[in-house]
Amino acid sequence: MGxxxxxxALHDGHFGLVEEAKRLCDRVxxxxxxxxxxxxxxxxxxxxxxxxxxxxxxxxxMGVAAVFVPGVEDIHPAPIYMHIxxxxxxxxxxxxxxxxxxxxxxxxxxxxxxxxxxxxxFFGEKDYQQTRVIADLIREFHxxxxxxxxxxxxxxxxxxxxxxxxxxxxxxxSAAPALYAAFQAGRSRAVQGSATAPVxxxxxxxxxxxxxxxxxxxxxxxxxxxxxxxxxxxxxxEADTRFFVAASYDGVRLIDNVAVFEK
Amino acid sequence: MGxxxxxxALHDGHFGLVEEAKRLCDRVxxxxxxxxxxxxxxxxxxxxxxxxxxxxxxxxxMGVAAVFVPGVEDIHPAPIYMHIxxxxxxxxxxxxxxxxxxxxxxxxxxxxxxxxxxxxxFFGEKDYQQTRVIADLIREFHxxxxxxxxxxxxxxxxxxxxxxxxxxxxxxxSAAPALYAAFQAGRSRAVQGSATAPVxxxxxxxxxxxxxxxxxxxxxxxxxxxxxxxxxxxxxxEADTRFFVAASYDGVRLIDNVAVFEK
Numbered sequence: 289m290g291x292x293x294x295x296x297a298l299h300d301g302h303f304g305l306v307e308e309a310k311r312l313c314d315r316v317x318x319x320x321x322x323x324x325x326x327x328x329x330x331x332x333x334x335x336x337x338x339x340x341x342x343x344x345x346x347x348x349x350m351g352v353a354a355v356f357v358p359g360v361e362d363i364h365p366a367p368i369y370m371h372i373x374x375x376x377x378x379x380x381x382x383x384x385x386x387x388x389x390x391x392x393x394x395x396x397x398x399x400x401x402x403x404x405x406x407x408x409x410f411f412g413e414k415d416y417q418q419t420r421v422i423a424d425l426i427r428e429f430h431x432x433x434x435x436x437x438x439x440x441x442x443x444x445x446x447x448x449x450x451x452x453x454x455x456x457x458x459x460x461x462s463a464a465p466a467l468y469a470a471f472q473a474g475r476s477r478a479v480q481g482s483a484t485a486p487v488x489x490x491x492x493x494x495x496x497x498x499x500x501x502x503x504x505x506x507x508x509x510x511x512x513x514x515x516x517x518x519x520x521x522x523x524x525x526e527a528d529t530r531f532f533v534a535a536s537y538d539g540v541r542l543i544d545n546v547a548v549f550e551k
Numbered sequence: 552m553g554x555x556x557x558x559x560a561l562h563d564g565h566f567g568l569v570e571e572a573k574r575l576c577d578r579v580x581x582x583x584x585x586x587x588x589x590x591x592x593x594x595x596x597x598x599x600x601x602x603x604x605x606x607x608x609x610x611x612x613m614g615v616a617a618v619f620v621p622g623v624e625d626i627h628p629a630p631i632y633m634h635i636x637x638x639x640x641x642x643x644x645x646x647x648x649x650x651x652x653x654x655x656x657x658x659x660x661x662x663x664x665x666x667x668x669x670x671x672x673f674f675g676e677k678d679y680q681q682t683r684v685i686a687d688l689i690r691e692f693h694x695x696x697x698x699x700x701x702x703x704x705x706x707x708x709x710x711x712x713x714x715x716x717x718x719x720x721x722x723x724x725s726a727a728p729a730l731y732a733a734f735q736a737g738r739s740r741a742v743q744g745s746a747t748a749p750v751x752x753x754x755x756x757x758x759x760x761x762x763x764x765x766x767x768x769x770x771x772x773x774x775x776x777x778x779x780x781x782x783x784x785x786x787x788x789e790a791d792t793r794f795f796v797a798a799s800y801d802g803v804r805l806i807d808n809v810a811v812f813e814k
Contacts, residue, residue, distance in 0.1 A: 364691070365690060365691060368691060369638050369639035369640075369641070369687050369691065370636065370637050370638070370657060370687060370691050370692070371635070371636055372633055372634070372635060372636070373633065373635070373636035373654075374633050375632050375633070376630065376632035377632075378632070394633060398692060399692055399693055402665070402692055402693055402694055402695070403693055405668065405695075424632050424633060425633060427628060428627070428628060428631060428632065429633070429661060429662055429665055430662055430666055432665070432668075
């Protein structure tokens with residue numbers, strides 16, 4: 289079985305996961321569950337996009353075997369006394385800005401893995417840190433699942449597909465492709481062994497300049513060149529260095545990442 | 552499949568679990584793993600009894616399908632970034648005296664449940680609080696396992712079977728049956744609706760008196776009348792009240808519990 293865990297409001301990034309699952313598995317199950325445990329901010333949870341009718345119709349058209357749409361009590365029955373506590377790379381990037389986020393992710397993903405049993409599970413590379421945390425979860429708890437990480441799907445202008453994109457204002461939507469444009473500019477300047485700081489500084493200018501032009505307010509939580517292995521920031525470009533960014537546009541927070549050097 | 556998780560140094564309490572598992576299941580697997588995560592005290596872990604050759608011979612004679620004896624790295628492969636964090640009743644009794652104990656129990660038991668898959672799992676009532684924590688673990692994470700709790704097996708003098716009994720000095724071995732004698736004395740004085748405090752005080756005298764006679768040093772961590780449901784201490788005897796005790800005899804810590812009223 290192939291399991292594609294999602295939070296719904298499906299887009300071509302999700303459909304790419306489903307296509308890959310269909311290619312590799314006999315039967316595909318897509319779960320749709322907006323997991324309250326992984327939101328550190330209640331307002332963010334409340335306004336997270338939901339569109340279950342459109343999601344179900346699209347998945348039916350794709351021929352998936354099952355769509356699993358549990359309620360909160362089905363997954364987290366009260367009273368709640370237990371969760372998976374995480375450490376290590378969860379202190380960086382998303383974990384640093386969203387306290388408890390990865391505990392919530394690891395907990396819900398464990399429950400889905402337990403329900404799924406032996407299976408292949410599909411996650412998108414856009415949530416790169418999440419894929420690293422889940423790799424540890426599978427390794428440490430010996431889940432009988434094999435994780436397949438599927439490359440990020442982008443809009444034509446380079447913006448990474450995300451359910452949150454539908455929350456963007458027009459100005460923000462026009463400015464946000466600068467995240468990927470900055471990655472491309474950084475890639476073109478990066479040389480293995482050279483310093484990352486000046487490259488990151490120019491990338492920041494790309495992001496902030498485009499936002500100013502578009503009239504969107506941008507706040508960059510982090511813009512890093514870091515190891516794809518342990519997510520430690522790198523002073524110099526190495527073979528496994530990736531760019532990572534998290535930025536809010538008019539209050540809508542987006543993340544993205546790429547490998548600096550093509551494999 | 553029936554899974555009997557143990558820490559080895561098997562005694563008739565364990566063999567009772569195995570017999571019950573054989574009665575209810577087609578095949579029985581016994582795991583033997585002294586789990587370092589559930590010991591808050593390194594010396595206690597080091598001196599915990601181990602006798603793998605005798606254990607394996609006894610289990611083979613009983614006709615179990617498999618004995619699973621993993622190494623620490625097999626269960627907890629380094630680096631360790633994740634564990635199950637517990638709350639609620641883990642603040643009481645054993646959890647209060649052994650910080651982190653139930654996090655370690657929940658974590659190792661989860662890993663065994665994930666390895667076992669759909670199964671019945673067998674635990675002894677002597678570790679009553681543990682059975683309550685594991686019931687929550689199964690409920691919250693939706694493990695496809697059914698827990699069977701097997702009554703405590705006792706020596707002829709009433710001492711609950713425990714691997715730690717083999718660590719007792721002669722004086723301590725002679726004094727320790729007072730734990731059960733105190734339970735019996737308490738049961739004979741308990742009346743539903745009456746106050747627990749005077750009964751507990753007389754039970755304490757039984758335990759301390761016998762230790763003094765035998766020349767063993769006893770330290771009582773807790774001696775409680777508490778709800779069998781949520782382990783809250785009860786001022787008055789209720790239908791579900793149980794006696795719980797934890798006491799160290801010459802430095803060897805024993806626990807025991809009984810229902811006050813027969814069902």
